[in-house]
Amino acid sequence: MHLDDIDLALLRALNKDGRLPAAELAAQANVSRGTVYARLERLRRAGVIRNFSIDVDHQQLGLHVTALVLVSAGQFRWREMSGELAALPEVQYAGYLTGGFDIVLLVRVRDTETLRAFVLEKLQGIPGVRSTQTLTVVEEVVDRPSIVPGE
Structure with a gap:
């Protein structure tokens, strides 16, 4: 379009x-x-505007820990994993990657104990997940709802 x-x-x-x-x-x-x-x-x-949503302060919601979780997964299951990842309420964003890892997740949780349980129990319990690497965000610098050309 x-x-x-x-x-x-x-x-x-x-x-x-x-x-x-x-x-x-x-x-x-x-x-x-x-x-x-x-x-x-x-x-x-045309699908350019997909929906109308709100921009919330995750800290105010009690989600004090933000992490990027890199996932190495069996490529034979990537289609099936899409639905499983979408069903995890802690996942704000998931994308398939090129390079050393197969998937990146943006995860928001209450605390580090919840993050540990998410990674070790929920995520690594999904068939096909081989390994993960978790990067904890210490400060969010840019968080745009979207990018429009010319801004």
């Missing part, structure tokens, strides 16, 4: 504040409210 300057302006505005009313979006993109509604619907139907 080709995105023009109006599409990108709308996405940039929503990326900064997803609750902007159509009138404000129209003013920022220099278009009518009708154009805003039509463009947003087109972007949603």
Whole structure:
């Protein structure tokens, strides 16, 4: 799908504040409210906008430990593992990799004991997981909800 300057302006505005009313979006993109509604619907139907969500402070939710967990797994099970990883509520993000590890997970938990239980019991209990390496995040520097070209 080709995105023009109006599409990108709308996405940039929503990326900064997803609750902007159509009138404000129209003013920022220099278009009518009708154009805003039509463009947003087109972007949603095309899958560019997948959903509308909230940005929460994980610390305020009691999730004080953030970790990246690198997983070495049997390649014969990678399709099946997608569903198993998605079912783990501690996993915020999972992606398949090239290189020395097969999967990276962004995990958020209450404390180090919960992280230990997650890695040693839940994750390593999944068939096909050969080994893991856990990197604990000591400070989050950049945490963008998404990246829109031109920002």
